[in-house]
Amino acid sequence: MLQALQVLTILLTAIVLTTALAHALELPGKLRLSKEQYLAVQRIYYPGFTIAGAAEPLAIVAALALTIATPPGSARWLTLGALVTLLIMHAAYWVLIHPVNNFWLKDFDLHRAGKALFALGAADQSRADWTALRDRWEYSHAARAVLALLALVLLSIGATREK
Secondary structure, three states, X not given: OHHHHHHHHHHHHHHHHHHHHHHHHHHHHHOOOOHXXXXXXXXXXXXXXXXXXXXXXXXXXXXXXXXXXXXXXXXXXXXXXXXXXXXXXHHHHHHHHHHHHXXXXXXXXXXXXXXXXXXXXXXXXXXXXXHHHHHXXXXXXXXXXXXXXXXXXXXXXXXXXXX
């Protein structure tokens, strides 16, 4: 049972890493885009990244369950570290990225699930400089990729640490 939970948590965290890493790898190219090009590109992420984003809260729940199920010792501390890292990553999305997503998508016709998701926490960014919003969005994703990688490494070490 514990091993299955470890595999599930690692798999979900790997999915979380792939989406964050994809954004981070685009950063150098996207910084060269004009405002019009950048805004057009931002819309290609939906609904695909929104669907893959469901792995993030699932990874957090799995990491919590794994932390509870792991016997006391170094593996539990590693798993707890991964859980905290995933929580910080998720908080960064809601605090730094989600409000900017609302700005990018304000004139975009979203459908049911996307419309509901992006209605959450809508903030007025209308007077913000688009390059400041771009940089916030791009560098926050890069930081999230580092956090996801750290969580995956911690989980992987924890899974091999104690049997």
